[in-house]
Amino acid sequence: MDMEIALILGQDGITNGAIYALLALALVLVFAVTRVIFIQQGEFVAYGALTLAMMQGGTVPATVWLLLVMGVLVTALDGSAALRAGQVRRAAAVAGWNLVYPLALLAVLAGLPVNELPLAVQVLLTLGVVVPLGPMMYRLMYQPIASAPVLILLIVSVALHITMVGLGLLFFGAEGQRTPAFSDASFDLGPLMISGQTLWVLAVSSLLIVALYQFFERTLYGKALRATAINRVGARLMGISPTLAGKLTFFLAAFIGALSGVLIAPITTIYYDTGFLIALKGFVAAIIGGLASYPVAALGALIVGLLEAFASFWASAYKEVIVFTLIIPVLLWRSLNSRHVEEEE
Amino acid sequence: MKLRNTLLAAIGLAFAATAAHAELKVGVVLSATGPAASLGIPEKNSIALLPTTIGGESVSYIVLDDASDTTTAVKNARKLVDEEKVDVIIGSTTSPASLAMIDVAAETQTPMISMAASARIVSPMDDKKRWIFKTPQNDLQMASAIIAHMTANKVKKVSFIGFANAYGEGWYEQFKKQADAQGIEIAANERFNPADTSVTGQALKLMSAKPDAIFIAGSGTPAALPQKALRERGYKGPIYQTHGVANNDFLRICGKDCEGTLLPVGPLQMARSLPDSNPVKASALVYVEKYEAAHGEGSISSFGGYAWDAGVLLQAAVPTALKAAKPGTPEFRAELRNALEGVKEAAGATGIYTMSAEDHLGLDERSRVMIEIRNGEWSLLK
Numbered sequence: 054m055d056m057e058i059a060l061i062l063g064q065d066g067i068t069n070g071a072i073y074a075l076l077a078l079a080l081v082l083v084f085a086v087t088r089v090i091f092i093q094q095g096e097f098v099a100y101g102a103l104t105l106a107m108m109q110g111g112t113v114p115a116t117v118w119l120l121l122v123m124g125v126l127v128t129a130l131d132g133s134a135a136l137r138a139g140q141v142r143r144a145a146a147v148a149g150w151n152l153v154y155p156l157a158l159l160a161v162l163a164g165l166p167v168n169e170l171p172l173a174v175q176v177l178l179t180l181g182v183v184v185p186l187g188p189m190m191y192r193l194m195y196q197p198i199a200s201a202p203v204l205i206l207l208i209v210s211v212a213l214h215i216t217m218v219g220l221g222l223l224f225f226g227a228e229g230q231r232t233p234a235f236s237d238a239s240f241d242l243g244p245l246m247i248s249g250q251t252l253w254v255l256a257v258s259s260l261l262i263v264a265l266y267q268f269f270e271r272t273l274y275g276k277a278l279r280a281t282a283i284n285r286v287g288a289r290l291m292g293i294s295p296t297l298a299g300k301l302t303f304f305l306a307a308f309i310g311a312l313s314g315v316l317i318a319p320i321t322t323i324y325y326d327t328g329f330l331i332a333l334k335g336f337v338a339a340i341i342g343g344l345a346s347y348p349v350a351a352l353g354a355l356i357v358g359l360l361e362a363f364a365s366f367w368a369s370a371y372k373e374v375i376v377f378t379l380i381i382p383v384l385l386w387r388s389l390n391s392r393h394v395e396e397e398e
Numbered sequence: 399m400k401l402r403n404t405l406l407a408a409i410g411l412a413f414a415a416t417a418a419h420a421e422l423k424v425g426v427v428l429s430a431t432g433p434a435a436s437l438g439i440p441e442k443n444s445i446a447l448l449p450t451t452i453g454g455e456s457v458s459y460i461v462l463d464d465a466s467d468t469t470t471a472v473k474n475a476r477k478l479v480d481e482e483k484v485d486v487i488i489g490s491t492t493s494p495a496s497l498a499m500i501d502v503a504a505e506t507q508t509p510m511i512s513m514a515a516s517a518r519i520v521s522p523m524d525d526k527k528r529w530i531f532k533t534p535q536n537d538l539q540m541a542s543a544i545i546a547h548m549t550a551n552k553v554k555k556v557s558f559i560g561f562a563n564a565y566g567e568g569w570y571e572q573f574k575k576q577a578d579a580q581g582i583e584i585a586a587n588e589r590f591n592p593a594d595t596s597v598t599g600q601a602l603k604l605m606s607a608k609p610d611a612i613f614i615a616g617s618g619t620p621a622a623l624p625q626k627a628l629r630e631r632g633y634k635g636p637i638y639q640t641h642g643v644a645n646n647d648f649l650r651i652c653g654k655d656c657e658g659t660l661l662p663v664g665p666l667q668m669a670r671s672l673p674d675s676n677p678v679k680a681s682a683l684v685y686v687e688k689y690e691a692a693h694g695e696g697s698i699s700s701f702g703g704y705a706w707d708a709g710v711l712l713q714a715a716v717p718t719a720l721k722a723a724k725p726g727t728p729e730f731r732a733e734l735r736n737a738l739e740g741v742k743e744a745a746g747a748t749g750i751y752t753m754s755a756e757d758h759l760g761l762d763e764r765s766r767v768m769i770e771i772r773n774g775e776w777s778l779l780k
Binding site: 058061062065068069222227228229230231246248317320321322324326327330331361362363364365366367369370372373 | 651
């Protein structure tokens with residue numbers, strides 16, 4: 054191994070690490086605010102990538118039907134509750150977001166020649182289809198059991214993960230997809246050849262991390278989420294709605310997932326079940342951060358990415374083993390170094 | 399996944415119930431869902447094209463999905479034998495599942511025709527495997543085609559990268575044995591996972607060995623990943639792939655990075671462009687026309703051909719067995735096994751089958767051709 058190979062591996066590791074970092078941040082966020090272990094994170098990655106690929110293939114992405122079905126369910130639940138309470142305006146708002154919006158999106162996707170639109174518009178439409186699935190999922194599956202023990206929330210997550218993988222096979226078929234790169238540019242930096250897509254991944258992830266930081270530090274909603282994460286009951290007493298916090302968290306997590314998918318679809322082939330393994334590596338990073346610390350989780354993600362790249366050079370047959378074994382010393386170190394707190398039930 | 403299995407089982411049962419009066423019962427286990435679905439779906443489509451009468455006896459096919467899962471495959475095989483009382487089993491799609499089903503077939507003395515590639519399914523021959531037959535070429539036949547091409551093109555040093563599973567290991571074993579015999583050096587030996595999102599590390603390792611050619615042993619679209627990584631890193635030499643990539647999805651995913659890729663395939667893939675002198679052309683075209691009439695132009699894949707050829711073997715063997723016994727009896731199953739073993743020069747879509755007590759595959763070098771990807775299409779090497 055010489056310097057050149059080390060540099061190329063380093064670049065590869067950092068690119069993958071950037072995606073793992075985004076997913077790790079989302080996992081930490083969701084767990085901190087709602088105590089849900091967000092196993093479905095990976096499916097949002099796959100849904101994002103494959104929805105974009107379907108649009109580019111000139112078909113109406115099947116995910117929009119899922120959006121519509123979930124929208125109808127949410128409208129039926131929330132709209133009828135609002136009507137019974139006599140809040141007509143609220144019922145109208147619920148129907149607007151959950152019924153009219155998916156229908157409008159469907160009309161746009163079916164009516165316009167989507168595969169001829171510029172890539173940026175396609176990406177926006179993809180996010181427009183996939184991201185609202187997050188808050189709707191929270192409303193339908195998690196909100197009714199928001200105060201259940203972590204274990205039950207985890208079981209629901211596993212069920213949703215399996216359901217989403219199954220639906221993914223139905224929507225997108227068994228075969229993988231690749232989308233064209235955002236830019237075909239490539240730059241020579243000494244021995245390194247850096248592709249435009251790599252720069253896109255790095256730029257978007259750093260931008261998103263900075264934006265998330267600003268969101269949590271500067272905005273009221275961000276502070277509300279942080280307050281909920283620190284003390285759920287206390288935040289509620291201060292008038293922060295746990296429902297709103299949950300929906301917002303899932304919105305962010307779905308956004309991060311779908312965006313990651315869109316970013317990596319030109320780099321690798323995405324299958325309906327690819328997301329799980331990617332998210333699992335994000336999960337290893339999140340564990341390194343103790344499912345609590347954002348900076349440590351992001352750092353962990355970079356370590357996972359680099360470890361993966363170098364392991365694939367030295368011992369390719371054991372790459373996965375090496376990456377996932379990392380979790381054992383980390384857990385050991387964590388359990389020796391931190392005070393054990395029983396979860397209050 | 400559980401729900402999916404249950405549903406499919408229910409569909410399978412419904413299908414079985416309507417066909418309860420047929421005489422000869424053929425049980426089929428295949429992977430219509432799960433990771434091997436892109437292999438299992440054309441197989442399922444091909445089963446639907448098989449004849450409904452053989453030798454004057456009506457035939458019913460009972461198809462169960464194993465979701466690419468070994469345990470489910472065994473469960474399905476047992477269900478077919480115990481509950482449906484099938485006379486013969488066709489299946490399964492993948493090698494691990496087929497290997498696991500051998501015990502069921504042997505124990506219940508039911509002949510079984512596998513659609514999976516591994517040579518270990520029918521060799522070494524023993525008391526259990528005498529009930530087992532298979533239709534796809536062995537890695538051995540395919541590897542020998544690659545080695546022959548390498549020797550002819552003066553390739554002396556090869557870097558190898560394969561799936562980190564039975565497929566990659568099996569190929570490495572076969573390839574190394576034959577490469578050693580021909581004096582071809584294997585300079586690097588790497589592995590990758592079908593689900594990997596990056597193989598840059600392996601690609602660098604392969605290239606740093608400075609090989610004359612690189613051989614990628616993977617199947618389906620995941621095998622495009624190392625090839626793309628190699629081309630991206632500036633590797634210009636020849637790349638060999640296995641027949642496991644011979645479907646159109648591979649071309650779609652790999653795009654221009656796959657120009658010039660060399661691989662061995664069954665003649666079926668190239669049926670239309672084969673010279674008329676090729677002995678498999680006529681029998682392969684029968685299948686191609688039938689399949690494309692039902693599923694559209696260019697929908698053909700070699701995997702469907704394996705299922706079709708299981709039917710070809712049955713059509714060759716069942717009439718003989720019918721003379722000696724009635725379907726639904728243990729005697730008939732034993733006769734059918736003997737008849738399958740006696741099949742001579744049966745022309746299928748994959749090749750010409752001539753079975754013997756020792757060889758339950760029965761294919762020879764007529765069962766493969768070398769091809770190249772040229773202008774985004776498969777084209778025959780002269």
